[in-house]
Amino acid sequence: xKNTISILxxxxxxxxxxxxxxxxxxxxxxxxxxxxGDWYNDPSSEVxxxxxxxQVTKVNTIPKxxxxxxxxxxxxxxPFVFCTGHGNMNLTKTEVANLRxxxxxxxxxxxxxxxxxxxxxxxxxxxxxxxxxxxELPFSHEIYHSFYDFNYGPPKTHEHENKSPQGFGIFLENRxxxxxxxxxxxxxxxxxKEVHGDDDKTRELALQFGVNILIYVxxx
Numbered sequence: 001x002k003n004t005i006s007i008l009x010x011x012x013x014x015x016x017x018x019x020x021x022x023x024x025x026x027x028x029x030x031x032x033x034x035x036x037g038d039w040y041n042d043p044s045s046e047v048x049x050x051x052x053x054x055q056v057t058k059v060n061t062i063p064k065x066x067x068x069x070x071x072x073x074x075x076x077x078x079p080f081v082f083c084t085g086h087g088n089m090n091l092t093k094t095e096v097a098n099l100r101x102x103x104x105x106x107x108x109x110x111x112x113x114x115x116x117x118x119x120x121x122x123x124x125x126x127x128x129x130x131x132x133x134x135x136e137l138p139f140s141h142e143i144y145h146s147f148y149d150f151n152y153g154p155p156k157t158h159e160h161e162n163k164s165p166q167g168f169g170i171f172l173e174n175r176x177x178x179x180x181x182x183x184x185x186x187x188x189x190x191x192x193k194e195v196h197g198d199d200d201k202t203r204e205l206a207l208q209f210g211v212n213i214l215i216y217v218x219x220x
Contacts, residue, residue: 004185011055016098020193024060025060025061025062026050026059026060026061026062026214026218027050027061027062027064027066027080028046028049028050028078028080028081028082028214029066029067029068029075029077029078029080029081029082030043030046030064030065030066030067030068030081030082030083030084030202031067031070031075031081031083031220032067032068032069032070033070033083033085033089033091033095033110034070034086034089034090034091034092034095035087035088035089035090035091035120036083036088036090037086037087037088037089037116037117037120037169038086038087038114039067039083039084039085040067041084041085041086041114042084042138042187042188042190042191042195043065044065044075044186044190044191044192044195044204045084045187045190045191046063046064046065046066046082046190047063047064047065048063048190048191048192048207049190049207049210049211049214050062050063051063052190052207052210052211053210053211053214056147056211057147057175057211057215060217066078067080070098071092071094071095071098072098073098074154075098075099075102075106075107076105078107078134079106079107079108080108080110080214080217080218081102081107081108081109081110082109082110082111082112082187083102083109083110083111083112083121084111084112084113084114084117084187084211085114085116085117086114086115086116086117087116087117087120088120089117089120089121089123089124090120090124091124091127091128094120096110096124096127098126099128100128100129101130103170103172103177103178104172106175107177108177108178108217109177109178109179109180110178110179110180110181110213111178111179111181111184112180112181112184112185112187113160113180113181113182113183113185114185114187114188115158115185117162118182121180122134122144125170125178125180129170129172132171132172133170134168134169134170134178134180135168135169135170135171136166136167136168136178137153137167137168137169139151139152139153141167141169142216142220143167143169143176143179143212143213143216144167144212145212146212146213146215146216146219147208147211147212147215148208148209148211148212150208150209150212153165153166154166154167154181154184154186154205155184155186155189155202155205155206155208155209156183156184157184157185157186157188157189157198157202157205157206158184158185158188158189158196158198159193160183160185161183162170163183164183165181165182165183165184166181166182166183167179167181167182167184168180168181168182175220176220180215183208186205186206186209186210187205187206187210188206189202189203189205189207190203190206190210192209
């Protein structure tokens with residue numbers, strides 16, 4: 001973990017009034033999308049990650065499972081939106097337009113391939129941002145060092161195709177707007193232990209990586 005007091009001070013100062021003003025608390029919204037994929041799986045994931053964030057940083061959170069429809073204006077209430085699933089993602093034109101506006105206006109989308117999502121996500125993100133490229137992030141990128149150091153990129157939480165884990169991003173005017181983990185699946189490690197049966201070390205690394213993503217977003 002980085003021994004940088006400044007990071008904690010930023011969060012502690014910013015969230016001092018969080019108990020009196022819940023709107024200042026960190027929250028994650030799960031993206032509900034069209035296509036038949038199980039966007040809703042492992043509802044304990046965000047809850048556990050947000051509780052872990054509070055445990056290691058003292059940042060106030062709203063640790064509950066909250067979903068938001070990709071076509072809804074409510075998405076603009078959440079600076080951090082999480083998307084996952086195993087199957088097809090086939091967005092409507094309204095969802096495409098809404099997600100595009102969300103990202104262009106400063107929203108952040110984290111997508112975790114829960115195995116089977118990759119080809120569908122790559123197709124749909126090109127519909128959302130046809131002018132942008134999904135590029136692999138270097139291991140030196142801040143998201144891998146914002147709180148804990150992940151010197152080799154995303155942790156390997158679950159084996160899918162016997163490939164190395166990768167982290168990709170889409171930048172809009174030098175801002176990382178979309179982060180995508182492939183062959184990594186850290187969100188499975190956030191879920192309750194009995195769901196996937198991962199060992200404590202694997203789950204801890206997954207949670208630490210989730211903290212990095214959240215802190216990166218909150219600092220940028």
